[in-house]
Amino acid sequence: MRRGLCSSGSGTPSYKLLSKAVVMKPWLTLAAAIVAEVVGTSFLKASHGFTKPLPVLAVVVGYGLSFYLLSLTLQTIPVGVAYAVWSGVGLVLIATIGWLAYGQSLDLPAFIGMGLILAGVVVLNVFSTAAAH
Secondary structure, X not given: OEOOEEEOOOOOEEOHHHHHHHHHOHHHHHHHHHHHHHHHHHHHHHOOOOOOHHHHHHHHHHHHHHHHHHHHHOOOOOHHHHHHHHHXXXXXXXXXXXXXXXXXXXXXXXXXXXXXXXXXXXXXXXXXXXXXX
């Protein structure tokens, strides 16, 4: 056996162990999907309307990776729960990056709203039976 690979008996390596590791960690995979989406979205502004090649590449790779990882989480996490967490946490992270990196203003109601979104994600994950754990 090699790192992440196992033999299928035919001498051909299999990625079975690697895919099991991804499926066994759906919440970490969802977190990685969120980070990839946030990276992609953060580079949208830097792409200047898709006219700058490197930021455009970061957008495409970030979104592609994000949707791929999100699709993996949907094997174990219900789509409504996964999307709620993905969009809610992503929104809070993007608003924070806009505030810190681009000087975009956030007022008290914006902070309260983001706090409520995060509280909703916590309630969904800690108290709801709809979330697969």
